[in-house]
Amino acid sequence: MINKEHIQKKLAQVIYPGFTKSIVDFGFTKEVSVSEERVSILLDIPSSAPEIEAQLREEITKRVSFLGDFQIDITITKPKMPRETSSHGKNVLPNIQNFVMVSSGKGGVGKSTTTVNLAIALAQQGKRVGLLDADIYGPNIPRMMGIEGEQPIFLGKTIKPILAHDLKVMSIGSLVEQGASLIWKGAMVTQAIEQMLEDISWGNLDVLLFDMPPGTGDAQLALAQNLPVTSGICVTTPQKVALDDTIRSMDMFTQLHIPIAGIVENMSGFICPDSGKEYDIFGKGTTQPLADAYQTEVLGEIPIEPAIREGGDSGLPITVLAPNCETSKRYQAMARKLWKKLLEVNESGGVNNEAIQPTVF
Numbered sequence: 494m495i496n497k498e499h500i501q502k503k504l505a506q507v508i509y510p511g512f513t514k515s516i517v518d519f520g521f522t523k524e525v526s527v528s529e530e531r532v533s534i535l536l537d538i539p540s541s542a543p544e545i546e547a548q549l550r551e552e553i554t555k556r557v558s559f560l561g562d563f564q565i566d567i568t569i570t571k572p573k574m575p576r577e578t579s580s581h582g583k584n585v586l587p588n589i590q591n592f593v594m595v596s597s598g599k600g601g602v603g604k605s606t607t608t609v610n611l612a613i614a615l616a617q618q619g620k621r622v623g624l625l626d627a628d629i630y631g632p633n634i635p636r637m638m639g640i641e642g643e644q645p646i647f648l649g650k651t652i653k654p655i656l657a658h659d660l661k662v663m664s665i666g667s668l669v670e671q672g673a674s675l676i677w678k679g680a681m682v683t684q685a686i687e688q689m690l691e692d693i694s695w696g697n698l699d700v701l702l703f704d705m706p707p708g709t710g711d712a713q714l715a716l717a718q719n720l721p722v723t724s725g726i727c728v729t730t731p732q733k734v735a736l737d738d739t740i741r742s743m744d745m746f747t748q749l750h751i752p753i754a755g756i757v758e759n760m761s762g763f764i765c766p767d768s769g770k771e772y773d774i775f776g777k778g779t780t781q782p783l784a785d786a787y788q789t790e791v792l793g794e795i796p797i798e799p800a801i802r803e804g805g806d807s808g809l810p811i812t813v814l815a816p817n818c819e820t821s822k823r824y825q826a827m828a829r830k831l832w833k834k835l836l837e838v839n840e841s842g843g844v845n846n847e848a849i850q851p852t853v854f
């Protein structure tokens with residue numbers, strides 16, 4: 494007679510579509526019950542895509558029916574499909590359900606580090622994630638993701654993103670000659686962003702994150718004009734001198750009609766690796782009043798941690814190298830908050846970028 498453990502073993506062989514981990518490793522199997530002639534399985538998955546549900550049903554039925562002749566009831570709960578009308582205006586990437594713009598008021602605050610770890614945390618939670626490095630003035634995502642020097646594959650006119658740590662990744666750094674983009678201004682930036690959006694074949698994704706150049710410039714405007722950006726995140730550090738730049742960044746989201754998901758306070762305190770004690774080096778908790786002023790939240794406080802820098806330099810981000818450490822848990826919590834916000838934006842009617850389209854004289 495088969496029991497729950499037999500079924501669990503079979504479910505542990507079912508790989509979640511598009512990933513390398515199983516539905517059991519992801520924690521998507523919520524209940525398994527077995528009676529004489531019936532097996533009931535309850536799954537809770539993070540994707541609303543019908544093809545994922547269909548693939549899972551087929552794969553589970555195939556594996557479990559191998560154990561004997563009984564009825565298999567599979568219940569799958571999933572987030573609601575975003576309404577077709579949830580976004581209005583121009584959208585050049587309709588196969589992607591959500592777009593997240595990660596910005597910072599100034600350079601060097603840890604914007605790329607945050608984007609990479611947040612994207613990985615979302616993928617670890619079973620989302621189909623893409624990461625586009627649109628930082629034309631300092632594209633460093635390839636190094637951080639361990640794909641430096643890897644050449645993108647061209648399929649006719651389109652470019653295939655590179656797969657790394659369960660993400661689809663593409664960087665402007667992989668597409669233009671080193672240093673060439675440093676002198677781009679105005680229309681050239683707009684053109685480059687538009688070209689990148691058109692040429693990369695992402696396939697179906699739950700979310701695409703953009704690592705933007707620091708500041709509030711042409712790249713941000715070009716992106717928001719071409720896609721209904723579901724949410725914006727501002728990365729900052731706790732020093733008071735960063736405040737004005739952060740305000741500019743938040744105002745930009747408002748002007749571009751981008752719903753703000755929240756602020757990330759990076760380099761917030763220092764956790765001593767020897768004692769585990771936390772010290773305030775640049776300060777800590779200073780961004781909460783700003784979040785309140787913009788009626789948003791602090792998505793997370795990430796401490797200064799040597800492993801974060803080492804992870805960035807070696808191509809093994811901390812969320813991959815040490816997924817259970819305190820900092821990785823904070824990135825995980827941040828990913829959950831972001832996902833909740835994206836669902837809320839879609840539920841409440843989505844985003845409209847019509848008002849920011851270029852005016853034709």
Ligand SMILES: Nc1ncnc2c1ncn2[C@@H]1O[C@H](COP(=O)(O)OP(=O)(O)OP(=O)(O)O)[C@@H](O)[C@H]1O
Binds near residue numbers: 797
């Ligand atoms: N919390 C942290 N603890 C330790 N090091 C960090 C932390 N956050 C970022 N760093 C390191 O700081 C440096 C700058 O980070 P990063 O490149 O992410 O910043 P950025 O804001 O994207 O910069 P840019 O403006 O050049 O794009 C990197 O070496 C990174 O590894």
